[in-house]
Amino acid sequence: MIDWFAFVQAGIAGLAAVYCIVVGLARRVPNDYTVGSLALVELLLIAQLVVAIVAPFAGNHSTGNIVEFYIYLVVALLLPPLSVVWALVDRTRWSNVVLGAGAFAVAVMVVRMLQIWTANYSV
């Protein structure tokens, strides 16, 4: 994992979370911008997946448990699509809050993924 990329990614996911929740609490139904912010979060996660696959070949090895890392990454990859499907099905303002909750969970999980990648592996 690349530290700065993980932090930028977590930051953007956090901003997307705040944005979606604010828009939802302002009584707006999901629009292209809130759904688009989750698409951006997903795009960065896919980039993170590519980085995680390529990094070991460039000498950037995980010191933590790589299986646990990939469980987090795969679950994180599922969250934006699931919350977007939710927003397309349930056309209420609360779906924006759901989008925000999904983005927030991704932000937390990216930070956790960085912790795992750099952890001292011990079982």
Added chain:
Amino acid sequence: MVQKKSTRAVGIGRVLIAVYAILALAATGRSVFQIATQFQQAPLAYSLSGVSAVVYIMATIALIGRGRRWYAVAWATISFELVGVLFVGLMSIVDPSVFVPSAKYVHSDHSTVWTYFGIGYGFVPLVLPILGMLWLVRTRPAVEPVQGDRFDGERFDVDGDEAAARPGA
């Protein structure tokens, strides 16, 4: 006016369901990993972690489900979670050796979704059951779940409580 009030409750309830689903996913992922790779280090903690994952999934389904039976299941699962997070949270402070019996593993991480009242999850596991209970009280069916089994409850329309709990659904 009553319907408008209920509609808002259903709206927030949908967010609640989404957050429960995320927590169910998080707890399931973590417990499967822990049980598969390091179960012997903290058997009780990881067993509870696995049970909590299943209960979070059940609670998510129960919150989506209609009618009095799912309402009762929702109460049972959400109560279980509150008891679980309070018990495990307290024990992880008072006597951590309950969860990590062998001194050999004391220094490695055995955190679960309930450790230290869910600190690793922003205390969401502690707050969520309380919010869930408030939502259940607010969307209570016309007949109390306990009274539902008694014959005097039968004069109420079953469909009526579903409509009250989920208007516009």
